[in-house]
Amino acid sequence: MKIAVFTGASSGMGREFVKQICAExxxxxxxxxxxxxxxxxxxxNEIDQPLxxxxxxxxxRESYDEYKALLEQHKPEVQVLVNASGFGxxxxxxxxxxxxxxxxxxxNDKALVAITxxxxxxxxxxxxxxxxxxxxxxxxxxxxxxxxxxxxxVLSFTRAINAELRHTGIKMMAVCPGWVKTEFFDHAVTDESxxxxxxxxxxxxxxxxxxxxxxxxxxxxxxCGFSIRAQVLLTKLLPHRLVMxxxxxxxxxx
Numbered sequence: 001m002k003i004a005v006f007t008g009a010s011s012g013m014g015r016e017f018v019k020q021i022c023a024e025x026x027x028x029x030x031x032x033x034x035x036x037x038x039x040x041x042x043x044x045n046e047i048d049q050p051l052x053x054x055x056x057x058x059x060x061r062e063s064y065d066e067y068k069a070l071l072e073q074h075k076p077e078v079q080v081l082v083n084a085s086g087f088g089x090x091x092x093x094x095x096x097x098x099x100x101x102x103x104x105x106x107x108n109d110k111a112l113v114a115i116t117x118x119x120x121x122x123x124x125x126x127x128x129x130x131x132x133x134x135x136x137x138x139x140x141x142x143x144x145x146x147x148x149x150x151x152x153x154v155l156s157f158t159r160a161i162n163a164e165l166r167h168t169g170i171k172m173m174a175v176c177p178g179w180v181k182t183e184f185f186d187h188a189v190t191d192e193s194x195x196x197x198x199x200x201x202x203x204x205x206x207x208x209x210x211x212x213x214x215x216x217x218x219x220x221x222x223x224c225g226f227s228i229r230a231q232v233l234l235t236k237l238l239p240h241r242l243v244m245x246x247x248x249x250x251x252x253x254x
Contacts, residue, residue: 001028004080007058007115009043010034013132013180014084016204020212021080022047029076033058033067034085058085058111059103068118078122083112084132088147101146108150113157116172125169128215131158133174135228139235139243143251151176155221162220173214174221177207178228202228 004021008014009032022030030047032040033054040053054070056063071078086108089096112131123129136148137155155174162172179201207224214222223229235243 001074001076002079003027003029003031003074003076004082005031005033005078005115005119006080006082006084007033007111008082008084008086008132010036010039012084013175013177013204013207014082015043016208017082017084017130017211018043019046020205020208021082022049025080027079031070058115059106064111064114064118067115071118071122076122077124078119078127079124080128080130081116081119081123082130082132083115084130085111086132086150088144090144090147092143093145096146104146104150108147109153109157112154116161123168123170127170129170129172130211130215131172131174133158133176135176135178135223135232137174137176138232139240139247142244142248159220171215171218171220173211173219175207175211176221176223176232177202178223178225178231180204180207 004025004027006014006018009018011034014034018030018032027049029050029052031052031054032043033056034040035055035057037053037055040051040055043053044051054067056066058064087104088108089100089104093101116129116131119129131154133154134148134151136144137151139148141148155176158172158174165172181201181203202224210224211222223232
């Protein structure tokens with residue numbers, strides 16, 4: 001049985017990955033994973049393929065066992081894996097509750113590593129893994145400190161494992177968009193006075209389309225938009241102390 005697996009499929013980037021990939025490829029089943037089962041069920045009206053809706057809370061360790069048991073039961077060939085589960089909180093570090101900080105680490109990093117590790121034995125030559133990351137992975141970002149650090153982990157992890165898999169025919173890529181207007185963004189920004197400068201917004205459609213294009217080109221990192229790619233280049237050339245200073249000035253912080 002050939003399948004595609006999408007976490008975070010109930011909204012935002014995860015949902016868009018489901019729609020775009022399933023519009024061009026056929027699978028025996030499409031596994032969509034998220035907490036909100038009702039939102040997953042809605043995809044049945046949008047996807048003309050057999051859909052398995054799996055309600056899992058990836059903040060809970062037992063959810064990994066449930067996912068592993070499903071794979072062991074069906075022994076599928078996973079042709080596509082998209083890890084899109086995650087969330088952020090944008091505020092001063094001292095103002096974000098500790099539980100939120102730790103949950104960010106658990107969902108953005110631990111869950112991504114777990115799903116990737118559990119799925120790996122079922123990937124085959126030609127399989128593709130999209131790890132939804134962020135532009136903030138390339139530099140330290142004050143007021144998005146813990147979120148940015150979790151995404152820096154995803155970038156480093158993804159590129160390293162992709163290199164390990166280079167002889168297997170399995171491709172893994174970090175998808176690193178800038179600002180994307182999704183439900184994620186609505187939940188992340190709880191204080192409008194903290195982050196006030198947004199240079200450019202992209203749609204999830206644009207980001208996913210670029211990611212799929214970059215995957216076909218064999219890239220291990222995808223960044224949507226020429227201006228954003230230029231920004232990434234500057235973060236590599238300039239000292240991070242200066243990059244952070246520029247960011248703080250843009251946000252009106254002294």
